[in-house]
Amino acid sequence: MEKLYLYNTLNKRKEEFRPLVDNKVGLYTCGPTVYNYAHIGNLRTYIFEDILKRVLLYNGYKVKHIMNITDVGHLTGDMNMGEDKLELGAKREGKTAWEIAEFYTKAFNEDVSKLNILKPDKQPKATDYIQEQIDLIKKLEKKGYTYKTSDGIYFDTAKFKNYNKLSHLKLDELKEGARVERNLEKKNPTDFALWKFSEPLTPPSLRATSPYKEEDKISRRQMEWESPWGVGFPGWHIECSAMSLKLLGKQLDIHCGGIDHINIHHTNEIAQSEAATGRKFFNYWLHGAFLNIAGGKKMAKSDENFLTLENALVKKGINPLAYRYGALSTHYRKPMEYSEEAIRSAQKGLDKLWKKIMELKEQKAEGKDRKVNAEFKIQFLKVINDDLNTPKALALVQKVLKSDLSPEEKFATVLDFDQVLGLGLDIIKIRVEKSVIFKWDIEGTQPEAARLLKLREKARAEKNWPESDRLREEIEKLGYSVEDTKEGMRIKKI
Numbered sequence: 001m002e003k004l005y006l007y008n009t010l011n012k013r014k015e016e017f018r019p020l021v022d023n024k025v026g027l028y029t030c031g032p033t034v035y036n037y038a039h040i041g042n043l044r045t046y047i048f049e050d051i052l053k054r055v056l057l058y059n060g061y062k063v064k065h066i067m068n069i070t071d072v073g074h075l076t077g078d079m080n081m082g083e084d085k086l087e088l089g090a091k092r093e094g095k096t097a098w099e100i101a102e103f104y105t106k107a108f109n110e111d112v113s114k115l116n117i118l119k120p121d122k123q124p125k126a127t128d129y130i131q132e133q134i135d136l137i138k139k140l141e142k143k144g145y146t147y148k149t150s151d152g153i154y155f156d157t158a159k160f161k162n163y164n165k166l167s168h169l170k171l172d173e174l175k176e177g178a179r180v181e182r183n184l185e186k187k188n189p190t191d192f193a194l195w196k197f198s199e200p201l202t203p204p205s206l207r208a209t210s211p212y213k214e215e216d217k218i219s220r221r222q223m224e225w226e227s228p229w230g231v232g233f234p235g236w237h238i239e240c241s242a243m244s245l246k247l248l249g250k251q252l253d254i255h256c257g258g259i260d261h262i263n264i265h266h267t268n269e270i271a272q273s274e275a276a277t278g279r280k281f282f283n284y285w286l287h288g289a290f291l292n293i294a295g296g297k298k299m300a301k302s303d304e305n306f307l308t309l310e311n312a313l314v315k316k317g318i319n320p321l322a323y324r325y326g327a328l329s330t331h332y333r334k335p336m337e338y339s340e341e342a343i344r345s346a347q348k349g350l351d352k353l354w355k356k357i358m359e360l361k362e363q364k365a366e367g368k369d370r371k372v373n374a375e376f377k378i379q380f381l382k383v384i385n386d387d388l389n390t391p392k393a394l395a396l397v398q399k400v401l402k403s404d405l406s407p408e409e410k411f412a413t414v415l416d417f418d419q420v421l422g423l424g425l426d427i428i429k430i431r432v433e434k435s436v437i438f439k440w441d442i443e444g445t446q447p448e449a450a451r452l453l454k455l456r457e458k459a460r461a462e463k464n465w466p467e468s469d470r471l472r473e474e475i476e477k478l479g480y481s482v483e484d485t486k487e488g489m490r491i492k493k494i
C-alpha cells in the first residue's frame with residue numbers, strides 16, 4: 001500500500017499520515033457560520049476537505065467526519081468585538097436568529113450537495129452543545145486559565161506555553177494582529193472570550209444619567225443562556241473544541257479549515273483544548289488557500305466580491321461541478337485565481353471529460369467484467385497520496401483516456417479515480433441506467449429547461465404526442481436539442 005503524505009501546518013512539512021487507531025480516522029472540519037450564503041471562496045475549502053476525506057476512504061480508512069454549524073458566538077470581529085453575525089443576520093432580514101440559522105444551514109447543504117461533497121457523519125450545531133462548552137470553560141477556570149472582565153470570561157493566553165505553535169509567528173506578531181480590536185480590560189492582546197455576557201438593552205453609559213428602568217433587564221440578544229458566570233453566550237472558538245472533544249473522543253487525527261483560521265481560531269482552539277485536557281489536541285492540521293478574484297483580491301463576505309454558487313455559476317448556466325473541476329486543477333495549498341473566463345474554461349474541460357465518458361458508454365464499456373488498470377491505479381495513488389495532488393490526478397485521467405487500453409479498462413479505471421475526484425462520472429452512469437440523462441445535463445444550470453423536460457417525460461409516458469412535440473419546441477427555444485433514444489431523452493446544448 002502507498003503511504004499517504006499530508007502537509008501538516010503544525011510542523012510546517014509534509015508528513016506520513018498515521019492515525020491514532022489503526023485504520024480509523026477522526027476528521028473535524030470547521031463548518032459554516034450560517035448568517036448568509038457561503039461564498040465560493042468558502043466553498044473551495046469544503047471541496048479541498050472533501051478530497052481529503054475521499055482520499056482517506058480510497059486508502060481504506062474508516063473515516064468519522066464531524067463538521068460543525070456555527071449558529072452562535074461568531075462575532076464580526078474575530079477577536080471578541082463587534083456584533084454576533086447571527087443576530088446581525090436576524091436584524092438585516094427581519095427574522096429571528098434561529099430562523100436565519102435554519103435557512104442558511106439548508107442553503108449551505110444544498111450548495112455542498114451540488115458540488116458533490118460527501119455529507120459529514122454529524123453536523124452538530126453550536127447551540128446544541130452549550131452545556132459541553134460551559135463544562136469546558138469550568139475546567140479551564142478550575143485550572144486557573146481564565147479571568148473575568150466587564151463583558152465576559154477570557155482565556156489568559158500568557159498562561160499557555162507555545163501559544164504560537166500552529167501559527168509559527170513570534171508572539172509580538174500575533175499580538176500586533178490582535179491589537180486591531182482594542183479591549184483595555186484584556187491582560188494580553190491575544191486573549192480571547194470563552195463566554196460573553198449579554199448586554200442589557202440600555203447601554204451602561206445612559207444608565208448613569210437616568211433612573212433604573214425595567215427594560216434594563218431586557219437583553220439585546222435573541223440567543224442567550226444561563227451560566228455560572230451570568231446570562232450570555234459562548235465565544236466562537238470554544239464550540240469547536242467542545243464538539244470535537246465530545247464527538248471524536250480520543251480520535252483526534254485531522255482538523256481542517258481555511259488558512260484564515262490558523263492565527264486565531266485554530267490557535268485558540270489548541271490553547272483552550274490542551275489547557276483543559278492536558279493532552280495533545282489533533283495531530284494533523286491542514287489548511288486550504290484562498291480564492292482570489294481576478295486582480296488578486298481575497299474574497300470576503302463583507303465586500304462586493306461576494307460571489308455565491310447561485311450568482312456566480314447557476315444563474316450564468318455554469319454547472320457547479322465545473323467549479324469543483326476548476327478547484328481540482330489548482331493544488332489546495334496554492335491560491336486559486338477566479339474569473340468568469342477561468343470558470344467557463346473549466347466548464348469546457350469538464351464537458352469534454354463527460355463527453356468522453358459518454359462515448360465509452362456508447363461502446364458498451366460499462367460491462368460487468370471490466371477491471372481497473374493496476375499500473376495506472378498505482379500512479380494515481382502516488383499522486384493523490386502526495387499531499388492530495390489533484391492537478392496531477394486530473395492529468396492522469398487524460399493519460400488513461402488517451403492510452404491504448406480497451407474501452408472497458410479505461411472506463412473502469414477513470415470511474416475508480418472518480419471516487420476521489422467526485423466529478424459525477426458515476427452519476428452519469430446511474431442516471432443513464434435510469435433513463436434520465438437529461439437531468440444530468442440540465443439540473444442546476446437551467447431550471448426552466450429541467451422543468452419542461454420533466455413535463456415532456458410525463459407527456460411521453462402518457463403517450464400525449466402533441467403535448468410532447470409542443471414541449472420539445474419550448475425546450476429548443478432555450479437552446480437545447482432533444483433526441484429520443486431507447487434509454488430516454490438525450491439533451492444537448494446547441
Ligand SMILES: [Zn+2]
Nearest residue numbers: 030031240265
Ligand atoms: Zn472551528
